Amino acid sequence: MSARCVMVLGTTSGAGKSWLTTALCRYYARQGLKVAPFKAQNMSNNARVVASGNGQGEIGSAQYFQALAARAVPDVRMNPLLLKPERDTHSQVVMLGHVDEALTHMPWRERSLHVWPRIATALDALIADNDVVVIEGAGSPAEINLSASDIVNMRVALHAKAACLLVTDIDKGGAFAHLYGTWALLPPHERKLLRGFVLNKFRGDAALLAPAPQMLQDLTGVPTVATLPMWWQHGLPEEDGVFDERSIASGAVQTTIAVIAYPRISNLDEYQPLKNIPGLRLQWVRSPVELAGLKQSDWIILPGSKHTSGDLAWLRAQGLDAAIAQHAQQGGAVLGICGGLQMLGEALIDPHGVDGNAPGLGLLPLVTVFETDKTVRHTQASFSETLAACPASPFAPLAGVTVAGYEIHHGQTQQHAGMAQAGVVAQAALPDGLGWHNAQANVLGVYVHGLFEDAAAVQALFGAGRAQPVPTLDSVFDGLADFVAQHFEPSVLDALLREPGH
Numbered sequence: 001m002s003a004r005c006v007m008v009l010g011t012t013s014g015a016g017k018s019w020l021t022t023a024l025c026r027y028y029a030r031q032g033l034k035v036a037p038f039k040a041q042n043m044s045n046n047a048r049v050v051a052s053g054n055g056q057g058e059i060g061s062a063q064y065f066q067a068l069a070a071r072a073v074p075d076v077r078m079n080p081l082l083l084k085p086e087r088d089t090h091s092q093v094v095m096l097g098h099v100d101e102a103l104t105h106m107p108w109r110e111r112s113l114h115v116w117p118r119i120a121t122a123l124d125a126l127i128a129d130n131d132v133v134v135i136e137g138a139g140s141p142a143e144i145n146l147s148a149s150d151i152v153n154m155r156v157a158l159h160a161k162a163a164c165l166l167v168t169d170i171d172k173g174g175a176f177a178h179l180y181g182t183w184a185l186l187p188p189h190e191r192k193l194l195r196g197f198v199l200n201k202f203r204g205d206a207a208l209l210a211p212a213p214q215m216l217q218d219l220t221g222v223p224t225v226a227t228l229p230m231w232w233q234h235g236l237p238e239e240d241g242v243f244d245e246r247s248i249a250s251g252a253v254q255t256t257i258a259v260i261a262y263p264r265i266s267n268l269d270e271y272q273p274l275k276n277i278p279g280l281r282l283q284w285v286r287s288p289v290e291l292a293g294l295k296q297s298d299w300i301i302l303p304g305s306k307h308t309s310g311d312l313a314w315l316r317a318q319g320l321d322a323a324i325a326q327h328a329q330q331g332g333a334v335l336g337i338c339g340g341l342q343m344l345g346e347a348l349i350d351p352h353g354v355d356g357n358a359p360g361l362g363l364l365p366l367v368t369v370f371e372t373d374k375t376v377r378h379t380q381a382s383f384s385e386t387l388a389a390c391p392a393s394p395f396a397p398l399a400g401v402t403v404a405g406y407e408i409h410h411g412q413t414q415q416h417a418g419m420a421q422a423g424v425v426a427q428a429a430l431p432d433g434l435g436w437h438n439a440q441a442n443v444l445g446v447y448v449h450g451l452f453e454d455a456a457a458v459q460a461l462f463g464a465g466r467a468q469p470v471p472t473l474d475s476v477f478d479g480l481a482d483f484v485a486q487h488f489e490p491s492v493l494d495a496l497l498r499e500p501g502h
Contacts, residue, residue: 006164165225430446
């Protein structure tokens with residue numbers, strides 16, 4: 001078996017590469033083909049736990065969802081290099097699912113020489129095992145300052161002999177200039193791989209685009225093969241830290257869930273299901289003013305963070321610490337997930353220089369110590385019956401509920417020893433240090449990601465009636481495939497699997 005490769009390139013970040021790649025994975029899988037996704041290098045703090053040899057590792061969330069869309073088992077070969085930004089000038093490097101300290105501290109321009117052979121090996125293995133490999137590029141293939149060290153765009157396309165689509169966001173304006181400029185900056189042997197231009201996020205009458213698509217084809221020889229309408233509610237989690245402001249679900253708003261959107265937020269994709277629950281509004285918050293109107297029945301969520309101490313400092317600088325504490329003191333629900341759990345405690349202690357030392361928010365009597373080894377694993381655990389002792393708590397319905405999720409963290413959290421001696425302790429919400437809550441159970445912290453992707457947890461928290469309308473991932477993927485089948489020119493997607501001229 002030797003797969004045909006289809007590659008989705010973009011004129012910019014945010015053009016629509018990730019979701020189009022996901023759609024194509026499901027489109028080809030529905031043809032009865034064995035399909036796998038691939039992205040050589042992803043820069044994202046949204047990650048998922050997947051198979052890695054005999055163990056578990058992490059890849060970008062986009063490739064995880066693409067694998068599910070392809071009806072494939074996600075594994076680390078599908079995103080061999082993951083960069084997780086911790087600061088503007090520094091990222092943790094994850095190679096084939098595991099942190100690589102040598103690569104993390106290597107100047108980034110030097111990495112390509114060291115990582116390309118492993119990237120190519122992973123891609124070749126997927127090509128050998130599948131009928132189709134759908135590849136996602138990164139940023140733009142025409143970033144000429146990076147072309148000499150490219151390991152994610154045209155170097156991959158040439159290696160895979162991929163049939164390439166170039167997608168652009170027409171909603172931002174300048175789409176035809178972006179397409180032409182990208183084509184013009186590519187050398188002739190790379191231009192030959194371009195099989196079609198795609199206009200994404202179009203509003204209005206597509207007939208009004210004429211004669212631009214034909215003029216562009218006359219200039220480049222590349223046809224415009226699809227004009228994709230703007231589609232806000234496709235159901236796929238946003239990628240690259242883009243927050244969807246259209247997050248009000250159907251029905252009158254009964255509960256607002258405010259997620260603190262600090263700079264190094266991680267795993268924001270796990271909140272996508274909340275957008276689909278009737279009566280619930282998901283709100284991304286960056287200032288105390290946005291929390292001012294919260295009712296006692298509303299929630300604040302401190303999500304995961306790739307740099308907990310840095311995001312905690314940012315949170316304090318905005319004055320959000322006081323606003324969160326006030327909400328908790330008034331009996332409002334506060335939920336911390338992973339890095340958010342760590343922030344809820346009394347202190348962050350970093351003896352190995354992993355994240356940084358910092359005082360916590362003091363809402364739970366806990367201390368987190370950062371270890372050099374990272375915990376990366378799938379997890380299943382049951383919430384403690386102690387939550388049921390506080391029936392007024394919004395988290396009380398979780399008592400006795402078994403949930404499945406995943407962990408990605410350096411920190412290990414335990415009771416604050418001095419406070420415990422004085423009789424001030426947190427209640428164990430989950431076993432083995434996975435979760436804690438305060439005496440009133442309105443402040444809860446857990447290490448388990450994926451709480452809102454677990455049907456049992458969603459049903460317990462929001463009720464069976466409100467949980468039922470949530471679409472399944474499978475239906476989301478089918479919807480994406482239907483969308484591209486409808487809006488691409490006839491036979492274009494099938495023709496990408498054939499050599500030009502056949």
